[in-house]
Amino acid sequence: MQTQAKLLSFNQRHYAIQSNPCCPRKEPEKRLSIGLKFFDLFPSNFCTQLGTSWASSSPLILLSRACKQTVGFLKDQFHHGFITTILFCHSLIFSVVRLLPMAADRKRLFITNGSLLQEKLISSSNGRYYPFHNFSIEELEKATNNYAPHCFLSYNLLGTWYKGSLDGRVLSICIPRYPNVHASRNQIINEIVNDVAIAAQLSRQRNFLRLIGCCLETPVPLLVYESVKRGNVSEQIHVTGEFHSQPMTWKCRLKIAREIAHAVSYLHTAFSRPIVHRGINPLNIFLDDYNVAKLSNFSQSLYICEDEIIKTDRIIGTLGYLPPEYLEHGEITEKFDVYSFGTLLLELLTGRRPYNLIARRAGYFRFWMNSMEGHFAGNCLKYHVQCHSINEVVDYRILPGGGVNEQQQWQAAVELALKCLETSKDKRPAMEEVTKILWQIERSLATFPERHSSVYDDGRIFMEEMIASYEGRCHVLQSFSGEELKKMTNNYHPDYIFCCSNIGIWYKGIVTQEFDVYNFGVLLFELLIGLRLFDLFHLVDKEGGLLLDHLQNFVKWHSINEVVDPKIPKNEVGHDEQQKWEVVLELAFRCMVTAKEERPKMVEVATELNKL
Structure with a gap:
């Protein structure tokens, strides 16, 4: 019983460290050095790998590593004495018996997790087939070099992320957080299954992190996504120094806001039942090699009927991103995401985390005493913006070089964020309207040279592509002028928005005779x-x-x-x-x-x- 208590204490301590989203990039080397007392006889490198395996909920990985090093270790340690050898063997046998899921358990986990995932996919995908790859434990271990510290990528609310390479393909592997007093194993598994079921339906969309597959052979399934070498947006905004010497530009921040708004609009309009994400914050937004924003973590997402209000007693999320109706009454609608997006836009603009702004305004004592009051966080954020000039609100690192055009954009972004942070959910704009406004703000920054012949050049290129792709078949298309399209859509009024997709915003218009x-x-x-x-x-x-x-x-x-x-x-x-x-x-x-x-x-x- 004493040994088991040590194991539990180690596990909880290890989890508490790895779940800190604000921990520096070099923290894994420090946190992985934590070991168990009865493993002190092991080499330091082996204790490090053992700690990694336990935290990743993957006892099979632990056994494979132990077997690889046992023979050589016994030879090196035998001359230290018979008692040392006996203690080592006892520790090794206990570890294997305590942590090893046998082949039958491995198969049982695969069937259990797979059936939960299949049931969720069937209920949420309307009978459509969304293929993804099932990885083995050995494949992921090989891809990450046994989850080596140099493969550590990032943290977010879903778990710990590693970068890896398998058969020449670069991957991102997420090890979900370990069960604790706040979430049981079954609860975490249900969240992971929910994430996989929704992410599988969004794999072809540009602004969602593409799910490649998962590993169902572990107690908590491991997730495998496309490569995101640049980490999450929170690190890009807040972490400076060795890894991020240059601050993120305003143009890049505005592009991220517009792409995420577009992604959330897609969730709200592209399905028969809207999807509420419930986790829009910089930790869940990744950047690929081309600076394209990718929304991830659908563990808390849920389907709702249009204009439906769902109530829950379980309050989960990040302070500052949770709307007042959710904190006070547990209400969940599409306007939940609108409020969260307003806080995200404010964080991109100011370069400060929302709880820092709240604590700075209200004081840390009031911050901790009133943090769960519905209107407290939003009022503090709005008061901070309204009581300072635009140059005091904007991140000081992007102020140099900002002209009149940029200041107008900052002011427009602040006004949009305040609209999204309205206390009454009915006063918040829909995400389609938010997307349109961000498009307009972003377009005001770009300059388009006048080319009178561009319509002819574009038409020629378009017809050549059509001929090449349709193999000579006749597909007659009519050419519309810009004025005609504006008239059809009432100058692209938000009421005429039909839906959002990975191509862009779709409008419905009136076609004349x-x-x-x-x-x-x-x-x-x-x-x-x-x-x-x-x-x-x-x-x-x-x-x-x-x-x-x-x-x-x-x-x-x-x-x-x-x-x-x-x-x-x-x-x-x-x-x-x-x-x-x-x-x-x-x-x-x-x-x-x-x-x-x-x-x-x-x-x-x-x-x-x-x-x-």
Whole structure:
């Protein structure tokens, strides 16, 4: 019993250290040196690896390491005395018996964890198939060099992250946090299964961390994701020195905010039941090699019906990111994520953690006494922003070089954050509207050179790509002007937003009758010439980009007999027929003009055709 108590004490102590999200990057070398008293006879390196194995909930890894070093260790230690050898063997046997899940247990864990995961996938994916790879313990051990300290990547609320390489593929491996007084093993397993079930459905989306697979052979499943060498956003913002000598620029921070807003909008609109993330903070946002923001950790996420309010008694999250209705009444809606995003935007802007801002404003005593009051955190954040100038609010590291344009962006970002932090959830904007505002703020920073011929160049490139990808099949598309699209969507009003995807924001618009007139003009032209328009593209000069320009160039350099379908016998056609062809050709051109106001009505088109 005494030995077991030491094991438990070691486990709790080790967990308390590895769960600290603010720990420095070099902390793993310090924390992994913690060992057990009855392991003092082991070499220091072996004790280090043993501590790593116990914390990762992977006793099989412990046994494999022990077996590799036992023979050599016994030879080195035998000359120290018979008693030392006996004590060592006793410790080794006890460790193996205490920690080893046998082959049957390994199979049992695989079946148990796999069945839970399969049940969750079936209930949440509407029968769709989302494949992912099942890794063995040995594969992950090989990928991380036995979870060596130099492979340590990051911490977040889900667990400890390592970088690894397997068969030439760079991976990120997450070891979930170990069970403790706050969360039982079954609770943690359910959270991991929930994370896998949702992440598997988002693997093809650009701004979500792509799940590659998991290991189901351990008591708590291990997760394997795509490579995120740069770590999480919290480290990029707050950690400086050896690893991050240059502060993150405002342009990069704004891009992260816009991409995460887009990702959350996708969760709220892309599924039949919206998904509430409940964990939007810098620790759960990773950056890939190209600085693309990746949202992760769906362990606390849940499906809700539209406009549904779910209540819970279990309050989980990071102070400052939790809305007042959740702290006071346990209410969960889509506006939960809006509030959390407002705090994230404020943290990106100020470069300070929210609880530091709250404690600085209210004092540390009031901070600890009132931290769970619903309105306390939000009021402190808003008061801090409202009582300081924009230059005092913004991170001092991004102030140099900020011109008038940047200051306007900072002010717009602050106003948006305050809207998201409204105490009443009904006053907070939807994430689709937040995404649109961030798009507008980001676009105000970019400068686009004027190119009068860009529409022709873009049209030419687009048609060439269409021809190459559709293998000559006819796919006629209409070209819309910017003014037409603005009119269809009421100048891209948020009420016209349909959904958000990895491509961008989708708007619903009203298509006028002139749309059918244009399509009829294309049909009329194809009936006359006997060619598909994409086939015709090969016969004309490719400097023009608009469809109408191509057709007019073709007609300009050919006679009417050369334009008309060659299958029509020209010898039997008189002068009257040729005039009819010219009238039909002119009518087709009128139907396809770019300005829709200049196109004829379909009644007029039918009248002119009846006259022929």
